[in-house]
Amino acid sequence: MRAFNIPKKKFNTSSYTRFVKPLQKIFHSIPLLESRGYRPLKMTFEDQLHALIFFHLQEHESARDLIQHLKEDDFAKECIAPSGGISRSSFSEIINSRGLKQLEYVFQSLCTQAQNVLPSKHSDLGELVSIDGSLIDAVLSMYWADYRKGAKKAKGHFGFDINRKIPLKIYLTEGNGAERPFVRSILSEGQTGIMDRGYQSHKNFDLLQDENKHFVCRIKTKTTKTILEEHTVDPNSYIFYDAMVLLGTPGVNQTQKPVRVVGYNIAGVKYFVATDRYDLTAEQIATVYKLRWDIETFFKWWKKHLKVYHLIARSTYGLMVQIFAGLITYLLMAIYCHEQFKEPVSIKRIRQLRNNIQNELRACGKNTQSDNRIVKEQTLYAKT
Template sequence: MDKDTLFSSFGKWVTPLNSVKFTQRIEEMKQDKYTKKLTTKAYLLLFLHAQLQQREGLRAIADDALLDDFQRELGLTSISASQLSRKHRQVKPELLAEIFLDLVNQIRQMSTNSSSQVSGLKIVDSTTISLNLKKYQWATFRKTKSGIKVHLRLVFVNEDTVYPEKMVMTPAGNNDRTQMEQLIDETDAMYVFDRGYVDYEKFDYYCDKGLFFASRLKKNAYVRFLESFSVPSNSSILSDSMVVIGTPQKRTENVFRLIETFDSDGNRIRIITNRFDLDPEELGDIYRSRWAIELFFKWIKQRLTLKHLYGTSPEAVENQVYLALISYCLLILIQLEMKSKHSLTQIYRWLRVFLWKPSTVWVERIQRE
């Protein structure tokens, strides 16, 4: 973030955070107006460190501030769990959302995948995080359980790596379709989503607006076939047709393409799309690329801190989700800067090992063949 954070590997990791813009927004939002000790900058560094080290509670985060190496980064010598809790609740999610989007723009500028098969693909999906009913009554979605739903739009950096481009958090009871307008809104992309987002009216709207998509069709969907196209006998495509979907009383106004093929597990699936210019095999591969978001959700849940929440208010929970996404984006930026062929998991492991070592040690390890 500034010249004092460049000596350690941790400092190198957080360097992409825009210090000037960050400071300006803190002042505009008056986030540190009554702060005497725990500044918003120190809060961000502490909680990013907690994400990286998978701290399970505020007391563990407070203990991290006792490290001599960390104290130099933070500008404070100690902090209490109650102060951390209060700050975590008071920081506005809008501020962390701006930091996240700034990192996304940096990733976008550093990414060059225009010739890639996955160029322009955007994957939309959600994951549910279960919560304690007594502590999170604002997120109730079952009689005995609360939960939140994290809706994401992912973009490919290259064939093997994705990054989150947009996030919306809702109570888990909200249907996925309620967030389609926020996540599917650009005409220069190809959106891929699962059958939880199937909405015939939206499909017609996408056609009218020039938005391309591919989705898995529900098994009980009513389909009227207009024309069938021939497919090679040795193809993974079982059928390729032009169809109208919906019942005679309520059906789509536009004509769509229906592809029957197999998913990554070998199960037979039907893919509905408004792309007629691509080969059916390409469309099958495009839909199977949706599995990348499942791997992404698995990655952040296993290696960052989303299961153990540091606060109970909606703001505190949303802040923690943004902190996890910011942590992930910082790792992607290091991978892009170093032009490393090492996996993100390996870069993450080395960072944890060399966290307070000189940044040159971590960088040298990443740059090795």
């Protein structure tokens, strides 16, 4: 059985050890990353994972920035970098060609851990998964990332666990890639996908019901509705419509299975939401759709504080490596903040973690002054 060495060298940093502790439970079962030739790996998967977590934890903005830190920062050099160091060209080659299978395994395993550890909110509404896409700015040399003339973008298609506030699934396409085909892959049986109007698909509504996967999806106001059964609504409520219908034009794109449509008015804006959740009240359906915005909050925080869209790779493979590493770092943060403080993820606690690592490093330096060496003051590149 392989052991996950945390940290692996000179300094004893208990804060970092606690932060990555969840990895110890799964590292023995991670698919082995082996050299493709006779030469030994310059960077093991353990080294690669440490470096990528460190990249996001310290808010680095480029591979050059990270490599410099691995060479000059005492903690990074002793506890993160591979033995003998790593050059930028070698690091780039590794990121673009190795470790994706292993990172995906780590991500999925951490998702399971987080779901077992983190408290579940809104459990009365079921297992809720917000589904949405997020554009990633690319460069013109990323020929695969088609978006529009003169612009390149990639798109991540995400499933986000509303109950525990963590990411669950990720798929990557070019920037103009369709979003609807990923809905069924993102959802598991019994889960409820929450989606905006761009995901309206009458065919998908039928298929999801066949697979016992639920949905709450906003639909266009002018969508044709053939009423099968209309439910009474309170005239004083913000709910103005609740009916079982067939959606779409008969003989063209009409649903084969009935769906429930709930209409409500918020701040003068009318919403129509299609669902197969007959067990919830109309007000609960409106609440479920409102929770969809939690994924937008996640995107904003994730991009701002983990610098996940500062590209260190340009291939589809390398970009997936970077995204998985960012998601893994976020899951570690979620578990750490809950276990240490009983709080959700916050930049305050992440800054505190960075400071604790530095304080422990200085304390370690004081304890080793007998050899007349002084541990240098660290320079953090993170913008806090």
